[in-house]
Amino acid sequence: MNQYNYRELLQIFESYLQAHEPVGSPDSLYVPMKYINDIGGKRIRPVLLLIAYNLWHEDVSPALPAALAVEYFHNFSLMHDDIMDEAPLRRGHESVHHKFGRNAAILSGDAMLIKCFELLLNAGRINNTGATLCDIMAKAAIEVCEGQQMDMDFEHLDSPSEQEYLEMIRKKTACLMGVSLQLGAELAGADKDVCELLYHVGESMGMGFQIQDDLLDVFGNEGITGKQKGGDILRGKKNYLFVHTYNSSPENQKQEFIVAYHKASEEGNIASIVEVYKKMEVSEIPDQLQKDFFNRGLQFLSELDSDKASVLKSFVQALLERDH
């Protein structure tokens, strides 16, 4: 059976996305939805869903509405998160609330969340899995909200513990990557235990992926990542590098580090923090941790037939080695 690779599935998904633009009335509700779909993104979640479905079925077209559903969910969460974080940019373009106003971003985000469920129900019609897909999605969606709220709550703490931070990114980021694989497998009619196994593959990848993002923020190459170097520091965001540094600093230096972090953010100069990170060789631990998570994902995969696992393995490998 033909298994598509990442690039092929991405192309299939992009064509479907373009052919299924959100349309309706009034325009003012639908244009922001179309906008966020059109400004790009890695499409990791829909492609994961298609990879999972493709493990059992050569023709992935019945899974495309479900793939669109997870991309809609992701875009809904970006629209609302960007309001909360007051982020002016998204994927190198104006964020939705900056371009169309806060109210449009709230309401179009709501509509994308609702359409996510509608699309899952459409997908599930082929084999009567609509309720199952929606139930998995709803539980994950609540976790995403909980993760986002934890992230906002962290702003009012000196620092969360490492464990709290990892729980936050599990909910906010990793969960949806796990669910993307799980939904693809459910729709394909796979056994429950395989569906759950794939959830854990995706969740582990998602953990690695987020820690990698935190590392790339400081140690990535701006020209390659396309993101401002030290953007998390400049926004005063407590990412894994911050949390790890804070928690592994001696008690009498913790407060000093926080003060320096605030100052760097206020003055728009990340040099002092990068110096601390380099001096403490702080990147070693997260670098090892992200590898551990990706390897955990690969380990879960080894429980699948080896021919089934190959495309996913290459995908995990490609993510592990990404530089942007």
Add this chain to the structure above:
Amino acid sequence: MNQYNYRELLQIFESYLQAHEPVGSPDSLYVPMKYINDIGGKRIRPVLLLIAYNLWHEDVSPALPAALAVEYFHNFSLMHDDIMDEAPLRRGHESVHHKFGRNAAILSGDAMLIKCFELLLNAGRINNTGATLCDIMAKAAIEVCEGQQMDMDFEHLDSPSEQEYLEMIRKKTACLMGVSLQLGAELAGADKDVCELLYHVGESMGMGFQIQDDLLDVFGNEGITGKQKGGDILRGKKNYLFVHTYNSSPENQKQEFIVAYHKASEEGNIASIVEVYKKMEVSEIPDQLQKDFFNRGLQFLSELDSDKASVLKSFVQALLERDH
């Protein structure tokens, strides 16, 4: 078979609501959800759902999660609408975004919308209707978003036409009342055509209900409605009285009316507008229109067995005569 009346069903629902408070972690996500549930409301939508279910089943307890779902949806929409309208008050209490902040209101609203689907799936497990219930809800939910967007778009017009206004309130308000009855009937296992009939009963009631709200804004008794007299005028909101007055004014007086309406809003003095309304006997048309809608609802009901229709008929009658 015992049919509960409105008051009894309200009591059953309130007990269920209190016993099923939204709980989870972090608190900061769940406390605003609990807050908006606790500050009251007429609970019209969940009671409508229970009335419909009760037409076929004496024990309404299997329908309670679905009743909670429509109340959650309603509360989600209030939380987000209040941000968009910058409303400081809701049901005589601080609105959620005023009390807990804008971000909490966005995110807790999102969570309530998601939980609405989760609750419908739970309810549907008794007879495998989860996907059907969610599909009906999703389609209505999109209409509610479209209605809210139309309402916001109206702010930038001199005035919508009467037809546009009626379409807006159909989507924003009436649709969810129709769906509440429809969901109750679907869950009860009623025939499709009866479910759709009940949708139309609820939609007609909802139209009458909203026009009545617009009338009560100016002609209600503040001591009884518990709302500020002329609140819509003070907020510059284009309700049915405004739209009807504008559209039935001679061309050369339209602009004058708009200027007076803005001035009343700015100066916090509704007297001049109330005078226009009284002089033009403007309340007669909406008063007739709301009665027409309620009567249309009663007409739909006449297609049901008369013993089935009685509780709903009394409910429509009670709404028709409400003064708050």
